[in-house]
Amino acid sequence: MPSRTYDVLVVGGGIIGLVTAWRSARRGLAVAVVDPEPGGGAARVAAGMLAAVTELHHGEERLLALNLESARRYPAFAAELAEVSGQDLGYRRCGTLAVALDADDRADLRELHALQLRCGLDADWLTGRECRRLEPMLAPGVRGGLRVDGDHQIDPRRLATALLTACERAGVAFHRARAERLDVRGGRATGLTLADGSAPGAGQVVLAGGAFSALLDGVPEEVRPPVRPVKGQVLRLTVPARYAPFLSRTVRAVVRGSGVYLVPRENGELVIGATSEEQGFDTTVTAGGVYELLRDAHALLPGITELPLTETRAGLRPGSPDNAPLLGPSGLDGLLLATGHHRNGVLLTPVTGDVMAETLAGGAVPAVARPFAPERFRTARPAARQEQHA
Ligand code: GLY
DSSP states (O other): OOOOEEEEEEEOOSHHHHHHHHHHHHTTOOEEEEOSSTTOSGGGTOOOEEOTTTTOOTTOHHHHHHHHHHHHHHHHHHHHHHHHHTOOOOOBOOOEEEEESSHHHHHHHHHHHHHHHHTTOOOEEEEHHHHHHHOTTSOTTOOEEEEETTOEEOOHHHHHHHHHHHHHHTTOEEEOSOEEEEEEETTEEEEEEETTSOOOEEEEEEEOOGGGGGGOBTSOGGGSOOOEEEEEEEEEEEOOGGGOOSOSSEEEEEETTEEEEEEEOTTSEEEEEOOOBOOTTOOOOOHHHHHHHHHHHHHHOGGGGGSOEEEEEEEEEEEOTTSSOEEEEOSSBTEEEEEOOGGGTTTTHHHHHHHHHHHHTTOOOOGGGGGGOGGGGTTHHHHHHHHHHO
16 A cells, blocks of 8 residues: 655644644645654643743743743634634633742842843732732742733643644544654655654655654754753642642742742642753653652642642653754755744644644744744754864
8 A cells, every 4th residue: 555645744743743733734734643642742741831921031032032922822722722622721821920938049030020021021029928928828938929920821731632632623644653764855855654664755744753853764964953852850749629729820939949830720730840851861750859849849838748649750841952942944845843842842832833834834934933943053063063074
């Protein structure tokens, strides 16, 4: 049997691959997703904060514009996806409170606030007492905080499941096999060879493999995305009905230099994350990782020790050299990239879907995505290789 040919083949059935497939299929393109287990990936671990403002970092102002644009698209995106899939996504406009426990953390938070204000963002400084009035379970030692009502949350597992349904309903085909090799003929990507022996062809191939995006054989070295795995360990607790509402919004802090966040869902799940570790493709949950998360979460909310611990898991963020995604043509004809979303995959899902679908349908890369063209990493690499050979 000859393998099928599609307009678009998407490598990777995580949320970025699925949203690319769904949005492209809605434009009338014949799309297939290649993944042994579509709907999996880092979203199965992620907490789902939509934290454009509270996760702002110095030097990432360019990324901020993309993050804000995606946050702006979230309400309409979530409503459409919920309707198309018939599923509740756990999208919650609950806001976020970033707090400080000691003088050093307070100084850092003050600096973040100054940066937010310079960027024209909405964030209000609160005293410790005001923080505790909003969230009575906070430790008495909280010294102050930032209230950001615009940073929301969604349940990434529900998001992934809903995207899978939306893809199926839009006619996206699924090849439940591992992509072994990109097929390149005459200087352009023409399809994939899969581990099940099939070789579907495509007018365009999208590499959306998350942390694994650099591993596909056949991708020419000069366009291979410089993406690496950044491990995050995450805990899930359950808030029994008698303690509800334990928290009414996402609470986060930097405790002794490391970040911790607690994301409360309406169904009683409380997600605590996350470590950030450069450990290659290791997804072991370690005693040290769990200890640090519980220690820091306990410093913020001593009452968590009463709650059942229901899950511990580690996932791999697709880190890029500038912490921003790679979106659009790769530099090899017929191969596009949608990867490197690092800490912002869930937040950037709506804008990524729109940008990739527009580009795949033959339009120009939308202006909002142009600073994130993969070619920003291409220029330096041949030179670096020449130096090595010199
Ligand atoms: N955006 C949260 C994280 O990556 O841990």
